[in-house]
Amino acid sequence: MGPSWVAGAIAAGPATIASLVTGGALFGYSLLWVVVLSAGAGALVQYLSMRLGLLTERGIVAVVEDHLGETWAWLLVADAVIASGVAQLVIMKTVATVSATVTGVDARVWGVAWALILAVGLAGRGYRFLELAAKLLVSLVVVAFVASLFVVPVDYGAAVAGLVPSIPSGGALVAAGILGGAVHITLITMQSYTMRSRGWTRDDYDTATFDIGASMLVAFGIYSLAIFLVTASVLTPDNTLTAVGAAQALGPLVGANAKWLFLLGLWGAAVSTLGGNTIVPPFLLADKLGWGTTIDDSRYRGLLVVVALLSAPGAFIGGAVLGQLVLVLALGTVGTPFAIAIVLYLLNSDAVPDRNSTLANVGGVALLGVTVYLAANFVREQVPDGVDPLAGNMAGLASIDPLPGAVLAFAIALGIAMAGLGVKYVAEELV
Template sequence: MPTNSSDMTAILEGSIPEYLRAMGPSWVAGSIAAGPASMASLIAAGAGFDYTLLWVVLLSPIAGALAQYLAMRLGLLTEAGIVTVVEQSLGEKWAWLLVADVVIAAGVAQLVIMKTVATVSATITGIGTGTWGVVWAVIVALGLAGRGYRLLEIAAKLLVSGVVIAFVASAFVVPLDVGQAVNGLVPTLPGGTALVAAGILGGAVHITLITMHSYTMQARDWSVGNYGLATFDVIASMLVAFGIYSIAIFLVAASVLSDPSLSTVGAAQALGPLVGESAKWLFLLGLGGAAVSTLGGNTIVPPFLVADKLGWQTSVEDTRYRGLVAAFALLSAPGAFIGGRVLGQLVLVLALGTIGTPFAIAIVLYLLNADAVPASNSILANVGGGLLLVVSGTLAANFVREQLGAGVGPLSGAVLVFAVILGLATFVVIGKFLREEVLTS
């Protein structure tokens, strides 16, 4: 094991305007985080429990920024994709397990995200959701397989910025109860809140966001010399932009909505008679932008990891990778035909991702303290990562327990198997780390 050394400091080597122009990779992760699934969790929390879970909403961007920072360190210090680093340090089976975890989490999410995009498009235009599902699948396939990462990054920065503005504006036209909001800062987790709490945190601390970061930085040719810029990128996107996004949506829902079963589109439409048409359209436009940016960002994640595992390039210069991106985009089209209420499905998708997230965090922490990197984490970074692991693991366990409490069916049974496999894998990684630390101390 390498000797422990302090984290590299992110000193601004350029001006703020220069950093603002150059940032980007973490905004792609932010475009997934600031998506309809996060929105569904925030709406369900605010409409169902008023301001009670405000503390979770505030914790979410902090935890998300910390998770992205750790993933950023691993990517910059190794200058390799996370799958390659896992295979070199832990072995091929562990690499395949990580790939499978991401493909399952991102694949299920892709279908429900497409349903949201198609539903919003149908609401605005009057054209059927099925038609929009096919149209958006083709647009994403052509755009990402043809133009690649740079197109996605530009779209992510523009759409996320626009989404944040739209939701902040909608928050200004609803009446807020400041007293109740202050009470919501006290950490409590009443019965029935585990699923939405896991969904809120899962929007920011998700396995897809953690694992994609090394590849998006590779696409920009970032290395250790870009440490300051990369840190600024994480803070601006996950802590600031995503934090404002989350708080604004939650406050709108907690202030004027009272039906936690509302769909994301239904929540926007309900604002019309409650607080005016301006709020309705601001919310609807924000939802549309968030859904489209998330669909594009989520599309590239499984191809990144699969291509890396197979030894392919993770750029459109490699036709095999391009084919993976196009195939994953086109396979999302059936999502537009899924029945049922989209809000519950979106929350469930994020909660399912939360099950796989502790494993990803444990992997990153292990690698950041192993021979994979030239300088291991500082005590502070490890403490923060450890707390992140405990919080995400606790929420994941609460979610599984809540699902099993309703009875073991096909869905809950599959969730249980998924959780047991990844839970055991997480404990094995933690045990391996502790054994190595004891042996080298």
């Protein structure tokens, strides 16, 4: 096993924890169905990405450029780099904050320290070092959160009711965040590169499939369920919803053991995600520029160092980290449908020797529909009442805060690109 555990390390991160904590505290068990869906959806999208990577034995950007053109390749790179870059800063803030809470050392000092550790570790040791760390940290994080589940009283009867699909008022952002932890553009685009770094080919198809099931379906699924059930059972909207505050709130409610298990799990998840997320922009940019995607190429190694060091300013960002983490995942959800559409397009073209099966296509299209629905709900929540972006209400659009406004522009651009991709595919099939 290997590459999918790196994806799992990113998925099982503080942004996912933030969404799960927020969903459990604000809405109780009502979003449990989204938690269950996220594990299955995460495994499915990784399977589709794995097929594309193994059947072409190339990086996804190079395949897109060959079969769709340079513009589409740059659009995919921009989509992934924006989503992972914004996430990198907030994840670093989480790592630094939790490190400061555990050790008492200033979070800003930890931000600089972790950036240097990333630069030296990834640029000096390469992919196999990251994969080993991901396997170890994800395993320990899962154990920590499962252990916390055993010291917290869970109302399993109420939990079963949460398996009925519904989105409570104000819950679209959180639902998008929960699903975005498992179905994210960074996870989709990195899969072909991590498999190449591991040396896997078409002959490793069965191993790669098992790898996805073990890491995303089982490990990530258990991780998500444990965190959500703990927070839905204990936390309430009256609790201070911060990344560390959620762990600290467990202390007086259910004891110090739950507090420290949750806090250490958050720490491990943040560190593993920070390392995994760092390699995504260098992979995509190096492939687009025609460089190597291993540390044997000094240019790729330089990109690793740059991305690692640019993470440090995240520790200096103000504000409550939990809300920022949920927004980061939701932003990723906006960018994800385009990546899924790209993968489905290529898997049903002459880019691969064996086209997708009907079952895989049905699952992929269903997943595309779910992500589009959640992304659309999230974007709608960011737009002020009375604003119709399609009608060109510029006065209303001007009143949108800069960050939600940027998310809206991002969503519109990718929506147009997806529509163009659909038209292109239909036209080619008719010809």
